[in-house]
Amino acid sequence: MVDNKLLNLHFTQLSSAWRYSKENIYSDAKKNEYHSNLKILHSKLSVEDFSLLDEPELLKRKVICDFFFKSLEFLNSSTLNHIPFEIVKCLELALCDWIDNEEDFLIVTSLVNDIHNFSFDPSLAFNEEIYNLINSVYGIEFKSRLIQINLPAHLDRDYLANVVLYHELGHFVDYKLNISKAIYEDLLSRLSLNQIPEANLNELVEYFPYIKDPLLLDYYRNGTTVHVLMSHLAEYFCDLFASQYIHSCSNHYLNYLTQSNTNYSQTHPSTTNRIRMVDTFLKKEKSFPLALFEHAVLKCTSDIKELKVRYETFDSDNFERLIPVDIENNDQLHYLFTYGWNIWLNSWVGFKDKNDMGFDLNRTQVYHLVNNLIEKSIGNHILVSNWEKFSE
Incomplete structure (x- = not known):
C-alpha cells in the first residue's frame, strides 16, 4: 500500500536532490537529452495532487520516483566535473562492436566509496516496463537506456585500475545477448x-x-x-x-x-x-x-560476432619521453592501457635516461605521469577523430 503522504515525502526528497542536479552538464548530447526528459518529468510530477490518486496510480508514481532517483545516481557522476570522458569513450567504442547502430545505450557511472566496488547495475538498461510506464502516464519518451557502471570514487582517474571497466561492460553485453x-x-x-x-x-x-x-x-x-x-x-x-x-x-x-x-x-x-x-x-x-x-x-549473435583480439599493438617510447602517444586508430586506443601497464610493471629508468634527469622519479610521480599521459593520448585521438569527421 502506498500512502499519499509518504509519496509526498518521497517526491519532496526527490525535488531536493533534483535542485542540485538540474543544472548538470554532460559531455555528449544524448546524456543532455536524457537529462532534459528528467526535467520534464519532474515538472509533471510537481503539479500533481497525489491525494486525488487511487492506489494503483500512487504506486505508479512511486515507481517513477524510484526511477528518477536511480537515474540521478548515475548521471550525477557522469558530468564533465566527475568521470573523465576519455575512459567512457573507450568503453563506448568497445560497445559499438557488440550492439546494432539503431540501439541507443548510454554508458553512465556512479562513484562509490568502496575501493573494490567495480560493478554493473542492470536496472535501467533492460527495464522496458518503467520506460513504457513513464510514456503512458506522462507521454515522455526516453530514447536512450542507461548502462550503469559503479567504480570507486578514489580511482575515477586511475586508468590502470579502470581497465576493470571493460569487464563490467562485458556484463552488459552478456545480459543483452x-x-x-x-x-x-x-x-x-x-x-x-x-x-x-x-x-x-x-x-x-x-x-x-x-x-x-x-x-x-x-x-x-x-x-x-x-x-x-x-x-x-x-x-x-x-x-x-x-x-x-x-x-x-x-x-x-x-x-x-x-x-x-x-x-x-x-x-x-x-x-x-x-x-x-x-x-x-x-x-x-x-x-x-x-x-x-x-x-x-x-x-x-547469429555468427556475426566472435571472441577475438580487438586491440592493435604499437611500439613507442613516447611516455618515457613524457609525451602522449599518437594513436592511429581505435584498436590502438584500447592497447594504450596495456602499454601503460607495461611501463608501470617494468623498469622506470627510461624516464630518467631519455630526459637527462639528474634524479630518479618516485612511484607517485610515475603513477601520475602514466595516468596523465594515457588520458592525454586518448583525448588527443578523440579530438583528431572528431575533427576529421567534421572536415569530411
Whole structure:
C-alpha cells in the first residue's frame, strides 16, 4: 500500500536532490537529452495532487520516483566535473562492436566509496516496463537506456585500475545477448544426457569443480537455477570480453586484490582459473571450456560476432619521453592501457635516461605521469577523430 503522504515525502526528497542536479552538464548530447526528459518529468510530477490518486496510480508514481532517483545516481557522476570522458569513450567504442547502430545505450557511472566496488547495475538498461510506464502516464519518451557502471570514487582517474571497466561492460553485453545463459542451458542439457566426453568433462571440472555433483543436475531437472554455475559462466565471459581489448591487464589488478585466490565463491571462480581462462584465449590454445564461450558468442549473435583480439599493438617510447602517444586508430586506443601497464610493471629508468634527469622519479610521480599521459593520448585521438569527421 502506498500512502499519499509518504509519496509526498518521497517526491519532496526527490525535488531536493533534483535542485542540485538540474543544472548538470554532460559531455555528449544524448546524456543532455536524457537529462532534459528528467526535467520534464519532474515538472509533471510537481503539479500533481497525489491525494486525488487511487492506489494503483500512487504506486505508479512511486515507481517513477524510484526511477528518477536511480537515474540521478548515475548521471550525477557522469558530468564533465566527475568521470573523465576519455575512459567512457573507450568503453563506448568497445560497445559499438557488440550492439546494432539503431540501439541507443548510454554508458553512465556512479562513484562509490568502496575501493573494490567495480560493478554493473542492470536496472535501467533492460527495464522496458518503467520506460513504457513513464510514456503512458506522462507521454515522455526516453530514447536512450542507461548502462550503469559503479567504480570507486578514489580511482575515477586511475586508468590502470579502470581497465576493470571493460569487464563490467562485458556484463552488459552478456545480459543483452544471453551468452552465459545459453552456455548454462546447453551445458546442463548435455550433462543430463551424458553427452560430454570424459576428457572434456575433466577439463570442465578444472574450471567448475562442482560440475559432477549429482545435486547440480537434480536442481536443473527440477527447474531450479544453479546460481553458482550461472555466476561463474558470466564472470568467465566478462574476463574474456575484456581481454579482447586490454590483453591481460585486468589480471594484474585482480591477482593483487584477491591474493592469487585458488578457491571459488558462490559468485566468482577462483582467481587462478580466471587468469588461466584468459591466458588460454590470448595464447590461442585449445580448450573445451573456452570453446563453449566461443561457440555461444557465435550462436547468440547469429555468427556475426566472435571472441577475438580487438586491440592493435604499437611500439613507442613516447611516455618515457613524457609525451602522449599518437594513436592511429581505435584498436590502438584500447592497447594504450596495456602499454601503460607495461611501463608501470617494468623498469622506470627510461624516464630518467631519455630526459637527462639528474634524479630518479618516485612511484607517485610515475603513477601520475602514466595516468596523465594515457588520458592525454586518448583525448588527443578523440579530438583528431572528431575533427576529421567534421572536415569530411
